[in-house]
Structure formats: C-alpha cells, structure tokens
Amino acid sequence: MDFNPDDLFRDDDDDPESEYYQPLTTRAPVCSLPPEHVWDHRGKPNIHTPLILEESNLDVVEADKGMCASGAIAMGRESTKEYVVYLVDASPRMFYPASNAEDNKDESPFHVVVSCIAQSLKTQIINNSYDEVSICFFNTREKKNLQDLSGVYVFNVNEREPLDRPTARLIKEFSNIEETFMSEIGSQYGIISGSRENSLYNALWAAQALLRKGSTKNADKRILLFTNEDDPFGRIKGAPKTDMIRTTIQRAKDAQDMGILIELLPSCRPSEEFDVSLFYADLIGLENVDQSQFITSTSEKLDDMKAQLRKRMFKKRKIKRITFSIANGISIELNTYALIRPTVPGAITWLDSVTYLPLKSERSSICADTGALMQEPARRFHPYRNDNVLFTMDELSEIKKVSTGHLHLLGFKPLSCLKDCHNLRPSTFLFPNDEEIIGSTRIFISLHRSMSRLKRFAVAFYGSSANPHLVALIAQDEITSSSGQVEPPGMHMIHLPYSDDIRHAEELHMAIDATMPRAIDDQIKKACVLLKRVDLKDFSVCQFANPALQRHYAILEALALGDDEMPETADETVPDEEGMARPGVVNALEDYKVSVYGENHDQEEAENNAAKSTISDTAKKRKAILETAVQECANYEWADLADNGKLKDLTVTELKYYLSAHSLPVAGKKEALISRILTHMGK
C-alpha cells in the first residue's frame, strides 16, 4: 500500500478513463435496497456499516482534494451534513404567470421554483452529499403531514422518509409535479379573514417537526422559504392579524432557537418589489443592513432564481482553521475554504453480480518472501546504493515537517512576478476569523487593502503536514452583480511550483545558431482584428456544465428509474459554429490566414500531405516488408508444417513472414510466435 498522501492528488488527466467510465459486465436491474437497510447510516450499526464508512471517508478526501491531510480535515469540520426543508408557497398567487415585457414566456413563479429545486436536487446528487431534504408546500387544498395541520402538504415518494437523501424517483416525480398539482394537491389561500387557520404558521411547524431528526451538533438544519407574497397577513385585519403575526414570528423564533436557520428566497410579482420589511424581515430576523441584500429586481428570471439558490444551496463550510504568522511571532487567525474543486463521478461500489449486494473489501498484508500474513508494517524502505534504506513513519513525517505552524509570511512581490505557469492545483480561499484571536480581521483587511491597491501579492510558506508548500496569496476584491456576490472578498492561496516541478519544453526545440521567426506588425494587426471579431463578451469561468459528468448522471438517473431510453445531454462546450461562420468573422479569419500562411496555403498543405502519404519513409518501408512477407509466405506449406510440428524448425525470420503477411504482431520469443501462428490457423 502506498503511504504517500500526495498520491491522493494523483493527476487524473493522465488517465481520464480510470476514474470515469469503467465498463461493466452485465445489464442488471437497479439495486434499490430498502433505505433503512443499507443506506441509512444514521441508524443502528448494521452489517454494512464498514462499507458506508469507507465511502464517507472518500467523500471527505474528494471535497478537500488538494488541501490537507485527513487529520486536518477532521478538526475543521463542524458538521458533516445538512437537513433542508424546501418550503414552497402554493397559493394561487404563485400560479399567476409573471409575464414580463422582455420575455414573453409565461412562467409562473411556481414553475420557476419547482424547476429551481429540481435543479438543485440534481446538483446535490452529483455532489454526492449526504444532505437530506424534504419538500413541503403550504397554502394547499389538501393536507398531508404528520401533525395533520391544514394547508400543508409534504411531498414525498415511495421508499423514502419525509426527510431523506434525494433519490432519482423524487427528482423525477417532483419535476413533473405541475401536471398533477392542481388535481392532487390543489392551491388555495390559507390565511383569510374569518378563519383562524394560519397556513404559514402550520408550514413552519411542520418544517420544524421534519427537522427534529438528528442533533444540531452534527447536522446543519435549514428551511428555505419560497414565496412571492411579501405580506401574508394582508388579507386580515385587527386583533386576529396582530395575533397571527405574533404567533408566527414566535414559531420562527422557536425554530431558530433550536438551531434551525430560516432563509427566504422571494420572487416578486410583475411591477412590484418584494418588500421584506412588511413581514419577513421580522420572521427571519434581518438587521437593517442585511435587508438591502433582499431587494431583488422585479424581473422574474429563472436564471436569477437559480443563481440565488445555487449560492445558498451549500452551506459555507471551512476546511480548516489556520494561523497566519506575520512577523515576530505575531499570528492572526484565518479560515480556509475550498471554493473550487474538481467534481468527479462518485466512487465505484463493487457489487456481487449475482445478488447485486454490495461487496466489502478486505485487505491483508502478506510478506512477499515468506508468504506469512502480517500486520500493517511499521517501516518503509527505499532501495538505494544496492541496499534497502529503512525509514520509520515518524522519520518520514519528521522530514516533511520543514516548518512550524501553519502559514508563514515571507514577503511581498509585484503581481507581475506571478506567471501564468506558476500553478499546480486548485486555489484555496482565505477569510479572517476573529473567534479566537480578536483583531485578526482588522489586520487581514489592512493587508488585503494594501496588497490590492499596490498590486502586490504575498509569498508565504504553508506548512501543512501532508504537503508543505510555497504559496502565493492574492488579494481579491469583492465583486457583486444584480444577483448578488460574484467574487467574495478575501485572499486566494495558490500553490507555487518548485524548480523541479517546472519543465522547459519550449526550449526543447530551440533553434541553434538561428533566430526564430517572429510575427511582423501586419500579421499582429490582422490577428488583433480577428480577436475583436471572435470576442466572448460576458464570458464567465463557470458557465459550462461538465458534459461528461452531466452525461454520467443522466445515464445513472435513467437507469435508476428504469427508463429504457437513454437521455440526450447537451454539450455546451462545443464552439459556436454559426457564429464562426458569420461573414465578418470569416473575412477576418481569411485575412489573417493569408497574412501568416500566404495565399496558397491550403493548396500547399494538400500537396504536402499528398507528398507525405506517398513518400513517407516509414510507410514505404512497412509496405516493402509486407510485400516480401506475402511473397515469402507463399513459399511454405504452413498447414503441413503446423500439423507435423515442424514450425519449430523454421527460423524466427521465416515465422515472421507468416505473421506479417497476416498482419499479426511479430513481437515475442519464438515459442510465442509459433503459438500465435497456431492460434491464427485455429489449431
């Protein structure tokens, strides 16, 4: 077994197949085990527990790929999963199409919310999270909930607890809920004058009851509230109104006291802003400052909503808390976050192809010399000087401990010193934390401002136990757009390569005693025109979904639901061929091409290719060998030779005639050649 934790970061680019799609042997029904049996890892320990444990370890490694050793992970994690209740207003108001002047699509807020939640459930599955969700409508005609509260409908599917991990069936049925919603669940105003019913109160109660599961210690609990009604008690007046408001807010406070976070995702009606101050500010306990964040534009765009949800879907989790030592032993406290990490298809679970039950792997160490079974050995060795040099694990970790503490500031450099080629792995985000050392944030902000203004970055040494490294810290200013924060303020930590990590491939083919041709001004000018033509105006880094991953999960989803049709997934990453074929672009391209390649490039290329294919040396040689082989091959009675066992009397060269003539591999020893010939002849 490798002991090297760095191997966790092995480059998957070298072998993309290995982790992705390994072929399976048989078509099999989906293994859908009763959830409480295998997959309920909260339940009492059962026989499958080891398997599950192994998987969750994997998850941790994946999420924090490129960061730190397992010990460090355990320390920073406060809670490992999250329970979320999607609380969706289903009042008739949510079904008024929000027709807008700009886009005439008649999308009701309800539709937008449903597709958003479906989207986020899919993302949750892709991210392999153990988070559990529940979907709950309020202001409904029918009621379905444990407390039997009216106007609240908890949506669920078979083989699933009300609050559980999302399943394929849940996503599928939820995505299609609009077709049957009116007939099966129905929509009505829940809070009307003259009735003592308070559907919002009921909804919060039901949600809170759903979230009773698990303790707040190892799970974060949240209610995401979707509504377009900024004044839910607007229809009633007088004492009942104040009373209802009071009880509802108290209900929300109770939930918050129990450690449940309530978040509001308002959508607004055309030409009307959602006014949080009317009621919801009190409900979710907003301060004045925070309210500004809720002033959403009046447009009812799906994208905005999606962006909002995407931002709030994952609770912010830090990887680790570290100390940043500035100088003279003075340190401040920082939290590190993994904002960008490659998402890979989930781990493979081995199944028994007969029973479709999961398999448990058991490793055992065996001494290669004696064959004796042994414990995990305590020492490692490295062959050197014709001998084995032995190391204890302590010595190895001592070698890696080149620095004390976490992050040491070494100095500052201008940003121009950080080259594009100085990169090895995804960056890590740093944000200050005043929890233990009061004053950390102030120092951090002052350094951040100075670095950002003076266009300098900090060089520091990051002394993690697994992979100590020289890092660059870049100050990132906050960037916001209409849909909220785009780039958070803070610093990004980038691992710098060492001299041994940098290769000089461009110098491999340096011209000796000659200068390389360089583009002349005219060519550069033509290139500039081209650049202007083929410009991606609003390119944003993460605008593409990973087509391989999308495909992977689309297939899994289809199979999990037993669909026979394989879904088509769009590949968003292909170039815009239509755009490239626009006359302006084509002209610019043609101009540029003539300028660097000359007038008759295509013709020359074609000639070159033609020349290559006819007089390529190796091709010629290969052809010649084949021809002689075919000729020579005809001189032997192969069948006779084989039958009489006389093949072994021939020379290797002679044997190779047969092999070449039948385009078989000619490598190997004589015995191999003979057996290959025999196999080919079917003997």
Next chain:
Amino acid sequence: MARNKEALVLLLDVGPSMHSRLPEIEKLSSMLVQKKLIYSKSDEVGVVLFGTEDTDNELMKEVGGYEHVVVLRHIRVVDVNIIDSLRRLPKGTASSDFLDAIVVGMDMLIKKFGPTNKGKQRLCLITDALCPIKEPYEGTKEDQIDMISAQMKSHGMRFDCIVVRENLPGAANQTVMDENDLLLNRLSKKSATKVIHVESATSLLGALRTRNISPVTIFRGDLELSPLMKIKVWVYKKTSEEKFPTLKQYSDKAPSTDRFATHEVKVDIEYKSVQDTEKVVPPEQRIKGYRYGPQVVPISSAEWEAVKFKPEKSVKLLGFTDASNIMRHYYMKDVNVFIPEPGNTKAILAVSSLARAMKEMNKVAILRCVWRQGQGNVVIGVLTPNLSTLENVPDSFYFNVLPFAEDVREFQFPSFSDLPLSWQPNERQQEAADKLVMMLDLMPSGREEVLQPDLTPNPVLERFYRFLELKSKHPDADVPPIDRTLKRITEPDPELLSQNKSVIDDFLNQFELKENPKKNKSSRRLWREKPSASNEEEVAENDVSDRQSNNLITNSSSTKVEKIGNLTPVQDFEAMMQRRDSPEWVSKAIRDMKILILNLLETSSERSNCEMAIECLGVLRRGCILEQEPKEFNQFMQMLYKTCKDRNLNHFLELLLSKQITLISKEEAIDSDVSDDDAKKFLVKIEVTSQ
C-alpha cells in the same frame, strides 16, 4: 546510447572566489547524481574541477596548456563513489578559466563517444565567471567561442551554465565580468545553451533540474481557430509536481541470512459478500455499481460503451475574451504549454502573431480540448500568451484548465465594508500596512527576485534525499535539522526582517491582538509564541497533559459527557455541568438542555415526554442556581410560558404548577433581578393561563 540515457560532464569552479559557494555546489551536484542513481541508473557522469592547484587532464598531456584543470572522474556509469568525492570538493587556489574547462569537458565527451555516437550529451558548468579568460594562442576569444559552439552543435551537446555571483556593482573586476558574460551570451546564442544567473545560496540549489524527465507531448495536431484556419501545435506539460517518493512497506519476516529476500509486502484485497462474510467473491463475479444518491446502479459494459460521453479528439477555439474575465485563482491544475510544430515556420508565425496580438490587446483565448481519441471528458481552459525572451526560442502559449459549473461553490462572505467598525483598520493602521507590504519586498531592485519558483528547490525533497544518503551510511542517524539555506524557503529571512525592523514594529504596534477569553484557549496553540520556544508542538503537548492531569484531580470519576442525549438527559446534564476542563461546558449544557426541552414539548401530546420535560426543567433550574446563571433560566422560563400559552399546552403548565417550578429569585441566586414576590406571581400567572 539508449534513447533516454544521458552523458553528463560537470564542470565545477573551485577557485578561491568560489570557496564560500562550495557547500551548496556539493549539495546540488550530489543531489543530481543521487537522483541519477535512483531514477536513471545507466546515465554516465564525469566531473571536471577547475581553478585547482594541480593540473590533471589528457589535453594537457597531449597538447599542453589547460593548467589548473583536474579531471576528478572520467565519464562512467553513475555509482556510489562519485557522491563521496563530490561531497569533499578540494578548495582550489588558482585562477579559474571556464573556457579551458569547457574544452576539457568537450574533449572527454568526444573521446568517449566519437563523432558517430550522438546520444544525449550535456555539459554543466557552475562558476562565478570572475577570473579573466586567458588569451588563446591563435585568434580571439570570440573565435574560440565560435569554435566551441560549432563543435557542440555538431556533436549535439547541450550546455547548461550557472553563473553564481552576488551583483556587486563597481567591483574591481567589472570589466572581466562583463567580458565573460558577453562570451557566455555569445555561446548561448550559437548553441543549445542555457545561462542562468543566480545570487543566493537557495537559488543556487534550485538552479538545476536534478531529475531528468524526458518530455512527452500530450497532444500533437491542429489548434482549430475555426474549420477554416488551423495551427499545428505540440502540447507539453509546463509544470508537473515532483512527488515525494512512494516508499514500499518493509517486511522483516525473511531470515536475515536470506540474501535474496525482497522484503516487500504484497497487499491482497479480497471482496466478500456483506451477507456471508466467509464467502469470497471471485473478481469476475464482481460488477461495478455507480452511486446515484442513495441508490447504487449497476450497468453493463456494452451499454456504458454505447451511451457514454465520447468526444472527438480536437483542440478548438471557443473565442477570445478580456484577460480580466479570467481570474488567476480559477486555474485548476498543472500548466501545459502550446508550442508551434517544430520546424514549421507557418505555425511559428501563426502562434507568434496570435500571442503578440493577445498580449497587446490584453486578451486570452478560451479552448475546448480533447487531447486523445477515446478520452472520456473534455477540458475547458484558457490560453495565455508566453512571449519568448530568447531569440532562438519560439513564442508559445500557456494553457490552464478552468473549472466547470459543477466545480465552483458560490459561498457568500460578508463585504469588508459591512463588518463592524471595530474590525476595520483606521487610516494610521492602513498606512502601516501599506508600508509593510512595500518594504517586506522580495523583488529588490537591481538584485535577483527572492524565491523565484523557477530557482527554488523543494525543501522536503532536498531533505529526504539528503537523509536517504545519510541513512544509507548510518542507519541509526536521526533526521538532521533543516539547514540555513532551506530555511530561507520556509521561514522569513532574518536579514530582511532586521532591515525593516522599524516598519514591522510600527505595524505590529498599530494593531492589537487579544485572545478571546470565551474560547477554550488551551486546545489551540498559542497565538503569540514565545520567541525561545520555537517548537510549538511541544508547548501544545505539555498543555494537553497539564489539562489532563488537572482533570484527574478535580473530577476523576466522571466520564466525559459531551452532549445531552435523549435517554438520560438529567444525568448527562449534571455530568456536563460538573466538567471543569472548560467554562464552555456549563453554557453548552444549559443551551443543549433548553433545546431538548423544546424538542420534548414539540411532541408533548405524549404524556411521558411532558413529564420528562418537567424533570429536565427542574434539573436545569437547579443547575442554573448552582452556577449562578439565573438570567439564563428566567428568560427561558418566560419564553416557555409564552410558547405554552400560544399552543395551549395546558397540561404542561399544570405540571409546572404542581411541581412549583418558577423563576429563580434573588434569594436563590444573587444575580437574578426577579424578586421573591415576582417569582410567586409567575406561578399565579401560570395558574390563570392553564385554566
């Protein structure tokens, strides 16, 4: 020679001016040889010293001249002895003439391999080039350089030259230095030569790639700007992390007399059914399952093959965009470099023009890449221009992988301007920070950039290989402490700190750091280390043991309770309140108990839950009196009362009444602001409500 076999001649300057550099040169060259011993055992190495007192080389014997050049080792396959001799380089006394040394080295290579055997041949010169070069017998020095470069070219030799010297403007031998630099530059233009100037000992250690990795292209083919216009490129890796070597597990089971024992450990993995743990499932009976949420989906290979994502091999342009759209921290992985197809002038011109236009307009290109046929994914990345500074190296592009939508988590963080004013630096503090950022400069003007990645060795690997060498001789040796040169990488430079002492002191004085008293400080390492105790781990460890011993004295019986469970909440609460290892526990116990009571009330329809809640409340009350936390309890009681009233939990209120649980009065706990009367009134209030 085999394709990847290399013959290397080290030309080491040991003249008087180099004596202070010798320790680093010894380390660098022995590291080089050590890695050859491990990773390319058939490479051949020769060593030439110059500036020595003695003279010992064949050219001197054959034609005369070439004084003060000693062939320490002829070109031979690497072995262990060479490291020993490289570790004890003699200190020379004579003026060192690097041109003589180059000629001697070349002569060795030519004699060894002749004109026909052109393998990978390399000369590596380390010198300070401070001594004047002797006038040649015929022609000028320049002519000699030209002759040397012609020879190198015809034999396909590469030449690496490391010039190590502090930049000393106005030094006496400035003219000599300038002349030598000119000569070396002339050489580098006319042959496959790379000249690197280094100043510090640290960058000298990193000046040479010590491990040879033969470069392999990731992709050769067209960079498609559009179907109309394609550029022929080769793609290589630009950075690739050299990992800590993977060590094998050692088995000591073999008898010590067995000389052929491998001592290796084989790891055997068996797959067993979860139902029948005795039964081993043979590999061919296994099938892969992919997770989809809580489900596991097995899929047949044929089907997978038919439906999986299969992009065509291609590298296509999606478009250009402003460089500012791609922030630096989005770079995901190691970097690739796009080089125009060697020898293809059109491709060189196309890359050059595009790169220069991109640089001029500050644009970058976005590409979609599928490097190989059959690759199961696509890569989206950004192409940035890399304009060559050397005349004989073509312009190229760097390529960095960008994240997909799934790879980015959009966490929200507060704006700095929204943070409380006490967390914002004031003007004076900002000024101090500005000064610090300017003055703690690693890019001093007129000197080399400190810790430039290209010249910085990996301290962990340096340490490992040195220790490996040490341990091979002394198996019981301890890991030596990290030396001064490597410390320049892991710790701030004391010289830089002392130069800027006033700036740093000013900065630190401007800010005040305080430990948060509410936090359990001993669990974390001290934020302000004592200057003497550099080994923090040790301090922390002592701390832990101290704490543990304290615990033993005060509370030896209790097992540590960390949360209040549903089963024995009363006992848990009491145990937690008694924990004395941190003041945290009391507040946590109170908090947890409150939550538990609220939870119990949630399901108060069950009689037992209600009684449990009352019991818990009683204990909470007692605990709050003991710990002098009456306010915590009283506030909770008020809230509880309201909740019960709202929800008509009358039976709970009745129980409260029957147990006479009320607010904590002043008499019970001095901190309370509830009088005895008020406490009684509260009970009356409950009575009224419950009816």
